[in-house]
Amino acid sequence: xxxxxxxxxxxxxxxxxxxxxxxxxxxxxxxxxxxxxxxxxxxxxxxxxxxxxxxxxxxxxxxxxxxxxxxxxxxxxxxxxxxxxxxxxxxxxxxxxxxxxxxxxxxxxxxxxxxxxxxxxxxxxxxxxxxxxxxxxxxxxxxxxxxxxxxxxxxxxxxxxxxxxxxxxx
Numbered sequence: 001x002x003x004x005x006x007x008x009x010x011x012x013x014x015x016x017x018x019x020x021x022x023x024x025x026x027x028x029x030x031x032x033x034x035x036x037x038x039x040x041x042x043x044x045x046x047x048x049x050x051x052x053x054x055x056x057x058x059x060x061x062x063x064x065x066x067x068x069x070x071x072x073x074x075x076x077x078x079x080x081x082x083x084x085x086x087x088x089x090x091x092x093x094x095x096x097x098x099x100x101x102x103x104x105x106x107x108x109x110x111x112x113x114x115x116x117x118x119x120x121x122x123x124x125x126x127x128x129x130x131x132x133x134x135x136x137x138x139x140x141x142x143x144x145x146x147x148x149x150x151x152x153x154x155x156x157x158x159x160x161x162x163x164x165x166x167x168x169x170x
Contacts, residue, residue: 032090033137035167039085043116043146043163046078055151062121062145072150082143087167089139091132094170097125099144105159112155116146118163127170 048058051071058074059067066080074080087095099122105114121143122128130138144163 030134032093032169035087035089035095035169037085037087037165037167039083039165040141041081041084043083043144044079044081045146045148046080047075048150049073049075050150050154050156051152053152055149057147057149059147060145062119062143064143064145071152082145083163083165084141084143085165086139086141087128087130088137089130089167089169090134091130091136091138092134093130093138095128095130095140095167096170097122097128097142098166098168099125100164103161103163105148105161107155107157107159109155109157111157112159114148114150114154114159116148116161116163119145119147128167 043060045058045060046066048068049072050056054071056068056070056072058072059069060080060082061067062082064080064082066074068074087097089095097120099118099120102115102117105116107113128140128142130140132138144165
């Protein structure tokens with residue numbers, strides 16, 4: 001009986017003498033300023049004359065230069081411009097910019113629509129880097145051009161539409 005009691009005392013002493021094991025973890029967070037997308041300029045094709053037959057194009061480059069082809073005539077009294085946007089946010093951060101491949105311009109009288117195929121001067125819209133450093137403001141300015149096909153049957157009138165550009169942190 002003495003042996004059993006000593007064994008129990010030894011087991012109990014070992015259990016009490018063994019230290020508890022622990023591990024520490026740290027917490028962290030990086031807080032970024034919100035992104036904003038600002039339109040600096042609209043995409044403008046100016047005034048053109050539709051072709052006599054068939055179809056032609058009017059193009060505005062990312063730099064804002066207008067060109068016409070296949071019977072479309074540009075009036076020199078009107079100017080063209082590429083759309084320009086600025087993204088502001090946290091410096092040195094990577095963002096994804098979404099520019100639609102196309103958007104629609106509608107005739108104000110409801111009698112027709114034209115499709116604008118867009119282009120951009122961003123090499124890789126999915127990996128845009130903002131200027132600056134973490135903790136300071138950063139920005140990126142870019143241009144969007146486009147092309148419209150105009151047929152000899154396109155209705156006369158003013159056409160307008162909305163080009164929506166979005167950005168999100170990667």
